[in-house]
Amino acid sequence: MTYRPPVRDMSFALNEIAGLKELCGSKAFPDLEPDLIEQVLEESGRMAGDLLAPLNWTGDQQGSQLGADGVKAPDGFADAYKQWFEAGWCSIPGDVNYGGQGLPLSLAVAVQEYINQANMAFGLCPMLSQGAVESLTQHGSDELRDKYLPKLLSGEWTGSMNLTEPQAGSDVGALKAKAEPVGDGTYKIKGTKIYITWGDHDMAENIIHLVLARLPDAPEGTKGVSLFLVPKFFVNDDGSLGDRNDVKCIGLEKKLGIHASPTCVMAYGEEEGAIGWLIGEENKGMRCMFTMMNNARLNVGMQGVGIAERAYQQALDYAMERKQGKAFTPYTDKPDGMSPIIDHPDVRRMLLTMKAMTEATRGICYANAVALDLEHNGEDEDKRKWGQGRAALLTPISKGFSTDVGVDVASIGIQIHGGMGFIEETGAAQHLRDSRIAPIYEGTNGIQAIDLVSRKLTMDGGKVIADFLDEIDQTAKSCSASNDEKLVTIGRELSQANATLRETTDWLLEALKSEATDALGGATPYLKMIGTVAGGAYLAKGALAAHPKAGEDSYLAGRVEMAAFYATNILPQAAGLKAPATSGAAGLYALSTDLLTS
Amino acid sequence: MTYRPPVRDMSFALNEIAGLKELCGSKAFPDLEPDLIEQVLEESGRMAGDLLAPLNWTGDQQGSQLGADGVKAPDGFADAYKQWFEAGWCSIPGDVNYGGQGLPLSLAVAVQEYINQANMAFGLCPMLSQGAVESLTQHGSDELRDKYLPKLLSGEWTGSMNLTEPQAGSDVGALKAKAEPVGDGTYKIKGTKIYITWGDHDMAENIIHLVLARLPDAPEGTKGVSLFLVPKFFVNDDGSLGDRNDVKCIGLEKKLGIHASPTCVMAYGEEEGAIGWLIGEENKGMRCMFTMMNNARLNVGMQGVGIAERAYQQALDYAMERKQGKAFTPYTDKPDGMSPIIDHPDVRRMLLTMKAMTEATRGICYANAVALDLEHNGEDEDKRKWGQGRAALLTPISKGFSTDVGVDVASIGIQIHGGMGFIEETGAAQHLRDSRIAPIYEGTNGIQAIDLVSRKLTMDGGKVIADFLDEIDQTAKSCSASNDEKLVTIGRELSQANATLRETTDWLLEALKSEATDALGGATPYLKMIGTVAGGAYLAKGALAAHPKAGEDSYLAGRVEMAAFYATNILPQAAGLKAPATSGAAGLYALSTDLLTS
Known part of the structure; x- marks a missing residue:
């Protein structure tokens, strides 16, 4: 199960297809240079390969576990996470005023692809944090931003998104969690949320939960939903951590895949009440949520691309090693003994299909990411407007098409392995199991x-x-x-x-x-x-x-x-x-x- | 996870699409009547639902286990198997001279579809036996047939197919297992076979292994392969069981799906040598194997159809119960509160696609089965020749297309469940896991x-x-x-x-x-x-x-x-x-x- 970061493929797609290189030296990114892009791609790719890829299979087998102290990630994950965020890979697109590097989102999206290739279950943790960062950056008060953004952005703390309830899935407006104003500007949050990815874990000191809930007498449906920030541990004014808030993980789902990523049932306010702070305006939570969701949708699309790349690499390696039959074709050397199965035309078609679909979806997603960069940092109003429209158009395509392709490509990867593909130890099946969530979540x-x-x-x-x-x-x-x-x-x-x-x-x-x-x-x-x-x-x-x-x-x-x-x-x-x-x-x-x- | 045997769909496909009713009263099937067909479909369907369907999920969770005494099937399987074969469902198409019922193969194929719907992993056991029965019937000596066919045919004993070795998968001719003539008409078999479905278990007193091996100085490749019958227990002349043969299961694979079905590593002749009897002629094993395989290929196609039916039923039930959003369409009642998701056009499309693909593949497979009946039992030479050609043409389509459809339909079934589909407890994911082997095995x-x-x-x-x-x-x-x-x-x-x-x-x-x-x-x-x-x-x-x-x-x-x-x-x-x-x-x-x- 070797893994090679596909640096040149990704660089080519970013620069030549999506046009990232055209942002080099622009007003918003004066320091962005082709060399810097290459350096980020080289180094983050190597680190994903060395650090995260080896934990993919062990993480799947061990899974995250819920104990008396909360959720424990699989062995090696906490340490790997620390190394990852300390290397600065989480803060690439962040606001420089809060310690971010102010680089294009599209570069961060490429780095996220590496994580997805190397270890999709791991990658969900920084991905969810990124959504929380964007929502807080755009909609949070100065006070909330000052207090939470720097450590969320660096990755020292992580974030979670709390939308779903048993009766409220695709129909977000049906949610019932309650938020009561305490009178001091805070709110008491009460309710149960399900399917909360990395809702609890031992990889970071604090977790910042963004929670959708209803104020008393809020209008029905999506027009009565507000967004709250609920930290796992309260944060003192000096930045140190205080008491534990009344929020905990009360159950983990047993899932088809992404076993290393804990899917939590989160209980808010079971005892004295969970204290939260409003993000944005009352009853305007859907807008803030869509800020989280849009970013997450593209990154989920990248999961499709990433898992497709990984499944392709594994199938390719197998097809070059495994020998069966003799391939008599005008296009390959005359076989001396059995041929590697890559020489058979049918296997070749499967591999090319995997590779072509991977590159096609990568092109769509990167173009989407560069459009987002233009939306937020285009040189003039026309560019920004164009970026906004293009990004909005491409987001459902990035998410929907790429994740369907991810499943298809992972399935072809199994097929190339023949009987071995159905044996869990081979690892090909894990890619299919992991990939299957991506067409479901984030819409x-x-x-x-x-x-x-x-x-x-x-x-x-x-x-x-x-x-x-x-x-x-x-x-x-x-x-x-x-x-x-x-x-x-x-x-x-x-x-x-x-x-x-x-x-x-x-x-x-x-x-x-x-x-x-x-x-x-x-x-x-x-x-x-x-x-x-x-x-x-x-x-x-x-x-x-x-x-x-x-x-x-x-x-x-x-x-x-x-x-x-x-x-x-x-x-x-x-x-x-x-x-x-x-x-x-x-x-x-x-x-x-x-x-x-x- | 309710299951309803789709009796009318299957009867319609058998009679109106595939033309089974035209065989009623024919020379080969003088006793076949429409009422009898209905009765078989009704009763075997009910029994599959009552007996086998409830063991599908528990069997998946528990899996077959290898212990000191060999392989133990999941709880309830041995008893269910006994009831199933005692009811006569294994012997439908068998030769009446050996206790079979002499009914059309196509009727047996429909019964096999029920088993696949109810419990695909269970169904592999009678399916493999059926392949052994056909091979023995067509190629075995009178002596072998007299000794083994009656109990294999009734289902009291089961059969296994031993082809694959680590270096010989799709390339069967690369196999290395050896067979040495002892001099008394028997052979000593030595070698290791992998991926042997139901190669060992505790559901039957005896297991009849059909094993491909090479005689000394046999030509290379497929032209030097012979087929042997190797019983788990020797059979005395009075039909009682004698000593244990030198064959055992030495390992089970940990697989993506069909956990209840043991996938065995089988060791032949590790100690004194496994004794086997030649089936057919020396070095003509491929022909005998294809008899097993062709039957098995159609039945694997039926696994695609069966799992698709089951996944469809489960998704349909969920779509009628689960309520999300309001569907305002001219085609459904005006929603009062949330609508069942089946009322949303996109969900409706998914359900119809599942159903239509299931019915389409069922039509192909049943037509294939009726063609096989005509090949073997057509009224005249023309009919038989036509049946032979049509069956040969349809077999790869039945196998290849139906099993791909099975995977696709099971995957759509997960999608309809949304987040619930990814949770193992729901059962939708099991169908995808189980379905994924069918495009791989039997070619x-x-x-x-x-x-x-x-x-x-x-x-x-x-x-x-x-x-x-x-x-x-x-x-x-x-x-x-x-x-x-x-x-x-x-x-x-x-x-x-x-x-x-x-x-x-x-x-x-x-x-x-x-x-x-x-x-x-x-x-x-x-x-x-x-x-x-x-x-x-x-x-x-x-x-x-x-x-x-x-x-x-x-x-x-x-x-x-x-x-x-x-x-x-x-x-x-x-x-x-x-x-x-x-x-x-x-x-x-x-x-x-x-x-x-x-």
Whole structure:
């Protein structure tokens, strides 16, 4: 189970596909240089490989455990976490006024991909903290920020997100946790939250819980939800830790995967009452929560990419070692004895599919991250507005498409291992088990698809999606204008796929005007379709960037080949999704519930 | 985790889609009557539900255990197995001369589907025995048959298949186990076999192992492999059990799923030597093995169907109970409070997809089973020849397509459960874990695809596949000729999809003539394509059969709706697979192995 940080792949995707290099020396990032980007990628990748990857399998086998003192992470995790945050990897995108490094979010997202590759269960802890940091930075009072941000940002303390209750999952507005004003500016929080990732653990001195609850007489539904900061230990004015707050983990879920990551049932205010501080305004908690969620959604997308990369590497290594049968092909050496299974065309197709899907989703997610950087730190209002729209459009695609791909790729990884893939010790199965949560949490992929169709397509009167489709056409045209046969093929396939995507988008936009159910019924196939086309477009962008030097650099030549494989094998499958995306909802309800049960 | 045997769905698929009812009263099955079919389906379904389904989750949690006395199945399994075989469910298709019931194999396949729905891990035991029965029936000497068949057939004894060795997985010919003639007609078997399903257990008094091994000086590869019968306990001439043979389980694998089914490392001849008897001729073991395998391949396909059915039922029940959000659709009652999630269009699409894919694969597998019945028991030579070709063509599709669908459907089942789906206690995750082995064993799905393209398409000069495609066109035409709008839609979509399938088939047949690697490189997408179209064709057949009475019987109306959903949502996705199926192999090898690792 070796792991190699794919530094060049990630650097290429960040700079040549997503355009991070264009932020170098910009007003917001005056110190950002190509060398610095490389250095961060090199060093964080090496550390993920040396420190976190070896704990992935042991962490899965041991799992986090709940004892009398709370939750204990698997052996080695606490020490690894300390080394990780002390190296500064948690504070990359943070506000410099609070000790952050003020570097682009997109660079932090790439570092998060390494963690996900090396140890996805571990990676959830800094990921959740990052959400808390963003929410506090944007919505917290100066007092709260001064007190909590520096240590949250550095990673010395961690954060948790407390939304879900048994009756309130996708329907956040159904939550019942209560918050009563004490009169001194604090609130007493009472309620039980479930599915709280890293809600308790022994890796940090303090945990800062962000909790959604309802004030007395708050309006029903999402309009009556407020966000509170509830520290595990109170923090004295001098920054030292005081008493324990009335919050604890009362149970851990036994899950299919991410065993090392504790999924806690958290009890607030079972005894004297948990004390919390309001973040943002009363009853405006959903806005603050979406700040956490949007960041988390992209990072969950990165889990899909990360687990796909890890599963690919493991399957590749196996396919090069394992020998079975003789592969007689014009493309490989004549076999002397049995061939490594990578020489068989069917296995080769599986590996290329894994790799191409991984690179495609990485392109989407990194482009999303750079768009977020432009939203927050673009040079002018136009750039920021563009970044805001593009990031909003890409977020459900990053989350939904990449996590579905993560599951598919992990499953192909098992298949390449044959019988060995089903044996837990091999480790291939862990990737599938771990990957399977990502399409569910931070808004199920169904919710992402609905968000995409009902809220994102309509943004700015349809201009955001139109711009995106125009950009894809532009990429296709640039490919078609090349004198390279492979690029011409890529251009043709991309142009065709995008034309069908455009028709489908138009259909959905029309449907939204008359009967939204018809559009919502096609949302999931549409998300897969746009993800497939967008992935092809980003790979095509990479091919265009690589092509001029492809003759001298076999790595760059490989980027053209990979884009060509995707264009000829995967892109043509997008068109078939037009039918389900535009079939309307009537057919979904034609069978009565009675008949479905018979 | 309730389970309802889907009696009517299975009866409909067997009789109306696969045509079992046409075998009633035929020469080979004079006593077969529609009432008898119903009775078998009703009673075996009820027993699977009452007896086997409750042991599915407990069996997963406890698993089979290896102790000093060998392997112990999970609590309740031995008793359930006894009740199951005593009820006669193992001997349905068996030779009447050996105590079998002489009923169609297709009826036995349906009963096997119940077991797979109720408890897939349990079902592997009678499934493996069935393979041993067929091999012994077709290739064993009278002496061996007289001695072993009656109790194997009844289920009192069980069978195991011993092919795989560490270096010999897909490449069976690489096996090294040895067989030395003793001189008295017996052989001493020596070697280690891995991945032996139910290779040892405490559910039956004796286990009859069928073992592939090499005679001294046997030719290399598959041409030097012979098949031996090696009983766990010797059988005296009076039928009583004698001494223990030198064969034992020396290890169990820790697996992703099917925990209740022991996956054994089997040691033959570690001490004095294991005594075995030759089945069939020396060095002709592959032929005998394929008899076991072909039967097993269809039954593994049924595991895909069975697990899909179970996952669907569980997701459906959850979707009707779980309430989240308000679904405002023109197709459901106006919500009073929160809606059951089945009312949301996206969840509805997931459920219909699960159901439609389950029914489509069931149609393929049952048609395969009836073709096998015709092969062995057709009225005349033409029928038998037709059955032989059709069964050979459908077997890799049944196995490959249905097991991939099983994994996909189980995964959708988790998704419908949201966060609950990832919690093991819910049981939805078990279905995914269990389902994941089926694309691997009995010939990986890659091997199935290669078999389909390189051996099955070329059968009888291409006539077998041509007949099949013609039959699909005929079905499409019958639909198109209807005055029912839904049937016309089904006919149009089926006809279009089949046209693309035909072009793709022709391309592959041409490629096989010039460069086989090009065809093999497209084998996996082709298998998915033909599976998708065949599934649609069988659902269309069902719709045609149901339509005349659909006005009076809402169940039958539902079959038309289901076929229409498949035709408009799933069938159009088949065309997109033409590109990868016909892209040739050069692109698969364009990236060197070096570049794949960078």
